[in-house]
Amino acid sequence: MKIQTREALQQLRAAAQATIDNYSCRILVCAGTGCIATGSQKIYDKMVDIARDYPNVTVEFKPHDADAHPIGIKRTGCQGICELGPLVRIQKGDKVIQLVRVKEEDCQEVFERCVLGDEVLDHHTYCQNGKFYPKPEEIPFMAKQTRIALENCGKLDAESLEEYIAAGGFSALEKALFEMQPSDVVDTVDAAELRGRGGGGYPAGRKWKQVMRQKETTRYVVCNGDEGDPGAFMDGSVMEGDPFRLIEGMMLAAYAVSSKDGYIYVRAEYPNSVARLSHAIARLEEVGLLGDNILGTDFSFRLHINRGAGAFVCGEGSALTASIEGNRGMPRVKPPRTVEKGLWEKPTVLNNVETFANVPMIILRGADWYRSIGTTGSPGTKTFSLTGSIENTGLIEVPMGTTLREIIFDIGGGLKDGATFKAVQIGGPSGGCLTEEHLDVPLDFDSVKKYGAIVGSGGLVVMDEHTCMVEVARFFMSFTQRESCGKCVPCREGTKRMLEILEKIVAGEGELEDLDRLEELAEMVKSMALCGLGKSAPLPVLSTLRTFRDEYVEHIVDHKCRAKVCTAMRHYRINPEFCKGCGKCAKNCPVGAITGQRKECYHIDTNLCIKCDACRDNCAFDAIYVDA
Amino acid sequence: MLDQSYYRKADEIIAHYGRKASSLIPIMQDIQGEYRYLPGELLTYVAAEIGISEAKAYSVATFYENFSFEAKGKYIIKVCDGTACHVKKSGPILEALHKTLGLSKKKHTTDDMLFTVETVSCLGACGLAPTVMVNEDVYPRMTPESVVELVEKLRGEGN
Numbered sequence: 202m203k204i205q206t207r208e209a210l211q212q213l214r215a216a217a218q219a220t221i222d223n224y225s226c227r228i229l230v231c232a233g234t235g236c237i238a239t240g241s242q243k244i245y246d247k248m249v250d251i252a253r254d255y256p257n258v259t260v261e262f263k264p265h266d267a268d269a270h271p272i273g274i275k276r277t278g279c280q281g282i283c284e285l286g287p288l289v290r291i292q293k294g295d296k297v298i299q300l301v302r303v304k305e306e307d308c309q310e311v312f313e314r315c316v317l318g319d320e321v322l323d324h325h326t327y328c329q330n331g332k333f334y335p336k337p338e339e340i341p342f343m344a345k346q347t348r349i350a351l352e353n354c355g356k357l358d359a360e361s362l363e364e365y366i367a368a369g370g371f372s373a374l375e376k377a378l379f380e381m382q383p384s385d386v387v388d389t390v391d392a393a394e395l396r397g398r399g400g401g402g403y404p405a406g407r408k409w410k411q412v413m414r415q416k417e418t419t420r421y422v423v424c425n426g427d428e429g430d431p432g433a434f435m436d437g438s439v440m441e442g443d444p445f446r447l448i449e450g451m452m453l454a455a456y457a458v459s460s461k462d463g464y465i466y467v468r469a470e471y472p473n474s475v476a477r478l479s480h481a482i483a484r485l486e487e488v489g490l491l492g493d494n495i496l497g498t499d500f501s502f503r504l505h506i507n508r509g510a511g512a513f514v515c516g517e518g519s520a521l522t523a524s525i526e527g528n529r530g531m532p533r534v535k536p537p538r539t540v541e542k543g544l545w546e547k548p549t550v551l552n553n554v555e556t557f558a559n560v561p562m563i564i565l566r567g568a569d570w571y572r573s574i575g576t577t578g579s580p581g582t583k584t585f586s587l588t589g590s591i592e593n594t595g596l597i598e599v600p601m602g603t604t605l606r607e608i609i610f611d612i613g614g615g616l617k618d619g620a621t622f623k624a625v626q627i628g629g630p631s632g633g634c635l636t637e638e639h640l641d642v643p644l645d646f647d648s649v650k651k652y653g654a655i656v657g658s659g660g661l662v663v664m665d666e667h668t669c670m671v672e673v674a675r676f677f678m679s680f681t682q683r684e685s686c687g688k689c690v691p692c693r694e695g696t697k698r699m700l701e702i703l704e705k706i707v708a709g710e711g712e713l714e715d716l717d718r719l720e721e722l723a724e725m726v727k728s729m730a731l732c733g734l735g736k737s738a739p740l741p742v743l744s745t746l747r748t749f750r751d752e753y754v755e756h757i758v759d760h761k762c763r764a765k766v767c768t769a770m771r772h773y774r775i776n777p778e779f780c781k782g783c784g785k786c787a788k789n790c791p792v793g794a795i796t797g798q799r800k801e802c803y804h805i806d807t808n809l810c811i812k813c814d815a816c817r818d819n820c821a822f823d824a825i826y827v828d829a
Numbered sequence: 830m831l832d833q834s835y836y837r838k839a840d841e842i843i844a845h846y847g848r849k850a851s852s853l854i855p856i857m858q859d860i861q862g863e864y865r866y867l868p869g870e871l872l873t874y875v876a877a878e879i880g881i882s883e884a885k886a887y888s889v890a891t892f893y894e895n896f897s898f899e900a901k902g903k904y905i906i907k908v909c910d911g912t913a914c915h916v917k918k919s920g921p922i923l924e925a926l927h928k929t930l931g932l933s934k935k936k937h938t939t940d941d942m943l944f945t946v947e948t949v950s951c952l953g954a955c956g957l958a959p960t961v962m963v964n965e966d967v968y969p970r971m972t973p974e975s976v977v978e979l980v981e982k983l984r985g986e987g988n
Contacts, residue, residue, distance in 0.1 A: 234953050235956045237967065238954050238960065238969040239969050283957060284956050284957070428951075429950065431912045431951040432911050432913045432951060432955055433953075433955075434954065434955055438953075469895050470949060470950075470962075471953055508855070510857075510896060511893050512892065513950065525851065526850070527849075527852065527853040527854055527881075527889065528889060529889055586955055588955035588958060589912070589917070590916065594955065594956040594958075595956050596956070662913055662916060662955075676915055677912075684950075686892075
């Protein structure tokens with residue numbers, strides 16, 4: 202069926218809503234990457250099996266059978282608390298309950314007691330400090346969030362165009378096409394002060410205006426879904442959880458700047474995102490919402506997907522467009538900027554996934570509404586992926602200006618197993634570390650910059666006392682060094698030299714002068730690298746050097762790693778209280794560093810020890826421990 | 830010399846994406862998806878077919894980490910070493926895999942062509958760190974022990 206007019210779209214919306222209203226119950230199984238990994242596909246299959254076999258239960262919907270109130274079983278986008286997956290929501294009308302840790306063998310019970318019955322199952326209910334939270338919106342992790350980009354994530358069947366339309370999908374496109382001029386769309390986004398969510402925070406409206414002003418009339422809209430920052434999965438969640446919203450956002454941009462072709466560049470490591478987006482595009486082409494003369498207007502737009510091929514640098518705008526063109530993904534000197542000469546040398550709107558996902562709501566509700574959320578300079582919300590040593594890992598969206606304390610302790614539930622907070626790494630390999638003293642800094646584009654970090658794309662990795670900050674700096678440097686495209690010398694050589702120094706320090710062979718060299722190199726790369734990724738590559742080093750200089754010094758002077766992470770500084774010792782003198786450690790030691798008499802405490806010669814962990818691994822009495 | 834079937838497959842893939850320079854990456858991805866590596870002769874053939882130089886094709890193929898000129902194993906195990914997995918100790922998982930499969934940082938594929946072990950920067954399942962991906966399936970909360978069990982299970986299925 203083609204949707205060729207505004208009326209047809211509105212009729213479809215009403216019909217789709219009626220379909221949803223008619224369900225007696227919807228079983229919403231989370232099909233985000235996290236929950237699929239913990240087995241949610243099996244839960245879905247099992248639920249379908251159980252429901253199918255039940256007498257008097259109609260699975261899925263037969264549209265014209267008015268008396269039937271079937272049960273719908275749906276696969277949704279990320280429901281948020283990945284840590285407690287597989288997640289399932291049971292929805293009856295407005296009432297929704299959130300079930301956690303549902304296993305295949307639990308499905309029968311869930312079906313009988315929650316779907317057919319109205320019970321709440323304590324053992325599948327989120328519990329914090331002895332209190333149960335059956336409703337998803339009341340779970341502390343969810344209650345403190347404001348969801349705009351992720352509004353539909355976890356609530357809708359991620360593959361169903363009808364469900365998206367019923368939830369108000371394409372209303373913004375409708376409004377733009379029939380009630381607004383392209384320039385109105387740009388003005389609204391500009392007035393909303395929507396800033397690019399990919400890391401830079403450049404105002405999207407300004408970008409669009411610049412494209413609009415170009416003389417060249419062939420223009421492109423490109424979505425950067427090459428979410429390469431390790432520790433970040435927000436964009437992936439939007440692409441796989443609400444693909445239609447991203448597409449609608451891109452269509453609005455295309456209408457605004459009169460573009461006929463768009464590209465979505467997705468990371469190769471996100472097969473789910475590629476599959477759901479491809480499916481969504483095929484569906485939209487089928488009903489005529491992508492293609493020529495959309496909704497009977499003059500607006501025509503086609504969308505293409507490009508899969509990345511494992512190069513982090515392709516997250517940089519000019520490298521990304523080079524990759525779409527079929528070239529090596531290397532950044533080029535700017536100007537000309539992407540808005541002037543982007544994809545195939547044509548003016549290009551290049552925004553990140555989350556930025557586009559925000560656009561439909563801005564068009565629908567207006568710039569004033571959007572600016573009422575967040576802070577003055579950074580309106581709206583930001584998604585973060587909250588990971589590391591934290592009780593509730595997962596995907597969150599909060600108003601700009603929320604503090605780290607609120608995110609880590611109120612939403613995240615504090616540190617894992619009561620560990621001590623040490624730092625949070627924000628902005629991935631282009632970002633920095635914030636510590637205890639920054640817990641009350643409002644997170645927005647401008648405030649965080651003052652402390653040498655960036656909001657970046659939104660990866661938040663929480664670190665406790667078991668994390669060595671020098672090793673973390675080495676880790677990020679090894680990442681950026683490996684991913685450096687090699688085009689400019691400062692980044693290619695600078696990251697390599699910095700990595701060598703960091704490896705030296707971690708190996709216990711550092712000198713104090715290394716710290717000065719490191720700083721000098723970092724400043725050089727920061728000011729001279731060709732692209733944004735190169736310029737920001739030294740930030741993790743500069744940030745840890747500033748905040749955790751004492752740890753660097755400790756590694757160099759005292760040969761001590763207080764987190765007991767750096768192998769070279771680990772000292773294996775035997776606790777005489779526990780050692781039974783069995784000799785197993787000596788037998789397992791590959792270098793003969795352990796000696797002793799049977800039935801007496803053994804001894805490790807630290808000069809011979811290669812720290813392979815074989816002794817500790819094999820000790821039946823936990824007598825071997827690591828000393829910093 | 831490659832079997833004629835390889836060229837027929839390549840023709841099919843080229844027809845799908847179109848004979849143009851910008852089709853190079855998707856074509857190489859599909860060829861690799863089919864054969865688990867990029868046969869050099871086929872890349873030369875593709876370059877000629879889509880009208881680019883052989884040098885250009887190689888320069889692109891060698892730039893991207895995902896392309897491999899060496900045949901990979903039936904099971905490609907990618908150990909995630911993203912930030913979240915790294916701080917949750919992904920290192921020992923990689924070590925355990927290397928140890929149990931007799932691989933190293935230099936040798937990625939087992940002689941029986943069953944397993945290839947690589948690292949990946951982030952799989953986007955950070956909430957369940959540390960993770961491992963086998964072909965397209967993500968396995969959550971791995972430990973050095975559970976990854977060895979996983980290998981044994983796959984070996985049972987693969988032989």
